[in-house]
Amino acid sequence: MNNTVINIENAVVSYREDIALRGVSIKVRSGEFVGIVGPNGAGKTTLLTIVNGLGRLLNGKVWVLGHYLTPGNGHFLRKKVGYVPQVENIDPRMPMNVREVVMIGRYGLLGLFRGPDKDDWKIVDEVLELVGMTHLAQRPIGHLSGGEQQRVAIARCLAQEPEVFLLDEPTASLDWKAQSEILELVKRIHQLRRLTTLFVTHDLNSLPVACDRVVLMKEGLIWGEGSPDELLTDDNLSQLYDMPISAVEKRRGEVVLT
Amino acid sequence: MDLSIFGYQFMQNAILSAFLGGIACATIGVFVVLMHMPFIGVCMAHAAFAGALLGLWLGFNPMIGAFGVSLLSAAIIGPLADRGELNPETSVGVIFSLMLGLAFLFMGLMPGTKSGALELLWGSILTNTRSDIIFLGVVAAVVVGLVVGFYKEIQATIFHRDMARSVGIPATIILYGILFLTGATITVSLRSIGGLLIFSLILNPAAAAYQLTYSMKRMFLLSAAFGVLSGWTGLLLSYLFNVPSGATIVITSSVIFMIAAIFSPKRKVKGWQGKPLVEEP
Numbered sequence: 001m002n003n004t005v006i007n008i009e010n011a012v013v014s015y016r017e018d019i020a021l022r023g024v025s026i027k028v029r030s031g032e033f034v035g036i037v038g039p040n041g042a043g044k045t046t047l048l049t050i051v052n053g054l055g056r057l058l059n060g061k062v063w064v065l066g067h068y069l070t071p072g073n074g075h076f077l078r079k080k081v082g083y084v085p086q087v088e089n090i091d092p093r094m095p096m097n098v099r100e101v102v103m104i105g106r107y108g109l110l111g112l113f114r115g116p117d118k119d120d121w122k123i124v125d126e127v128l129e130l131v132g133m134t135h136l137a138q139r140p141i142g143h144l145s146g147g148e149q150q151r152v153a154i155a156r157c158l159a160q161e162p163e164v165f166l167l168d169e170p171t172a173s174l175d176w177k178a179q180s181e182i183l184e185l186v187k188r189i190h191q192l193r194r195l196t197t198l199f200v201t202h203d204l205n206s207l208p209v210a211c212d213r214v215v216l217m218k219e220g221l222i223w224g225e226g227s228p229d230e231l232l233t234d235d236n237l238s239q240l241y242d243m244p245i246s247a248v249e250k251r252r253g254e255v256v257l258t
Numbered sequence: 259m260d261l262s263i264f265g266y267q268f269m270q271n272a273i274l275s276a277f278l279g280g281i282a283c284a285t286i287g288v289f290v291v292l293m294h295m296p297f298i299g300v301c302m303a304h305a306a307f308a309g310a311l312l313g314l315w316l317g318f319n320p321m322i323g324a325f326g327v328s329l330l331s332a333a334i335i336g337p338l339a340d341r342g343e344l345n346p347e348t349s350v351g352v353i354f355s356l357m358l359g360l361a362f363l364f365m366g367l368m369p370g371t372k373s374g375a376l377e378l379l380w381g382s383i384l385t386n387t388r389s390d391i392i393f394l395g396v397v398a399a400v401v402v403g404l405v406v407g408f409y410k411e412i413q414a415t416i417f418h419r420d421m422a423r424s425v426g427i428p429a430t431i432i433l434y435g436i437l438f439l440t441g442a443t444i445t446v447s448l449r450s451i452g453g454l455l456i457f458s459l460i461l462n463p464a465a466a467a468y469q470l471t472y473s474m475k476r477m478f479l480l481s482a483a484f485g486v487l488s489g490w491t492g493l494l495l496s497y498l499f500n501v502p503s504g505a506t507i508v509i510t511s512s513v514i515f516m517i518a519a520i521f522s523p524k525r526k527v528k529g530w531q532g533k534p535l536v537e538e539p
Contacts, residue, residue, distance in 0.1 A: 083424040095474045108426030140472040
């Protein structure tokens with residue numbers, strides 16, 4: 001039985017003179033929760049963008065949900081791949097409310113010249129309920145805190161009813177409480193919907209315990225792969241982040257995994 | 259006040275032009291404001307002006323020159339704006355200054371009287387002909403029609419291009435469509451409002467609407483209303499005080515913006531947040 005949902009073979013991606021991925025191969029099974037960990041600039045975000053067809057491959061092959069990804073069929077596949085990008089500043093005066101932003105998740109599915117109907121709004125309200133944002137549904141999107149923005153981004157992604165769920169540093173720049181709440185939410189969503197999930201983070205504090213597998217990345221290459229317990233040793237982390245083992249131990253002492 | 263002037267054909271043409279131009283420009287303005295690209299708009303307006311002068315110099319239709327050169331500048335600016343990771347202002351600034359340089363070069367090379375060129379610089383809505391109005395009408399209808407027809411795609415693209423792409427909306431095509439419409443709108447409004455002033459009629463009504471609402475639909479409607487109001491009020495002031503209409507139209511739109519900014523509920527974020535926000539039980 002072939003239940004591989006994402007299959008990347010020897011992917012090479014470059015931005016101008018920088019090579020972001022130098023030949024990365026990875027397979028992800030249906031329903032798996034994979035944490036992708038590595039320092040800044042390791043190519044983690046780029047790996048996500050080739051899964052949703054936004055990144056341009058220089059070399060290599062990518063299959064997502066059984067389809068061979070070409071520059072032409074990206075649109076079609078993106079509708080089935082939910083992507084939560086890194087937090088960006090939103091114009092505080094942007095004339096859209098939370099409910100409308102979440103509805104954007106459904107726009108790709110609606111097709112041309114078709115506006116959202118009652119069922120679409122029902123789905124939006126359901127996902128808002130799931131992420132605990134119902135009370136802020138009418139609030140202008142620019143008036144939310146970082147954690148609330150991230151919940152909205154996750155809701156938008158779920159409104160899309162995706163089969164693959166990509167999260168890019170969803171807890172970066174959030175305070176400790178908001179971080180643990182988002183991790184809790186991601187874990188709950190994975191348990192509830194069994195979405196194939198790729199979770200990118202540079203911060204070990206925010207690696208959800210729900211991870212089935214951890215992939216370590218460094219300098220555009222996959223540096224290690226395995227279960228969180230066997231992979232995340234002080235020795236490995238010290239090499240991954242170029243820090244002495246003593247510093248890793250000290251930092252690990254502060255780590256509180258949810 | 260003697261208003262018999264409004265019975266004349268040229269005045270009726272001007273009123274109709276202000277209506278159509280106001281709607282088209284103000285609608286484009288919503289994109290310019292929400293996508294944070296006012297400088298791109300200014301640059302395209304000057305490109306259109308340079309193109310029109312090229313036409314005047316070489317003896318072909320200035321409108322074709324205006325449209326061609328503004329689209330050319332959009333084709334250069336588009337990829338810069340779309341890349342997103344770096345601020346395109348510097349490169350747009352270089353293109354802007356090039357366009358201004360070209361405009362003055364063509365003006366200098368032009369033989370004989372420069373009155374045609376100056377008319378394009380200041381605009382003169384009172385000399386608009388039937389064919390000008392037909393062009394304005396077509397562009398206004400296309401702009402409004404596309405915004406209504408592709409509202410959800412446009413809304414998503416305005417909100418966040420990468421995010422729109424990630425849900426399967428062709429944000430790049432929408433972005434280029436918006437630049438194309440900007441070029442078309444500037445081109446047909448050039449003769450009425452003038453190359454120097456056109457951009458204010460694009461920016462000011464939308465900037466005023468932006469101060470007043472948190473609903474994008476309402477922002478489009480308010481902006482169009484402010485655009486038409488600026489055109490008509492400006493026209494009336496121009497007639498009453500016997501001053502150039504392009505100037506009064508633009509000054510009116512600026513005053514509307516200032517009033518909107520003063521009364522903007524968005525300035526009082528704290529008070530606004532104190533209000534109950536929950537509609538559902």
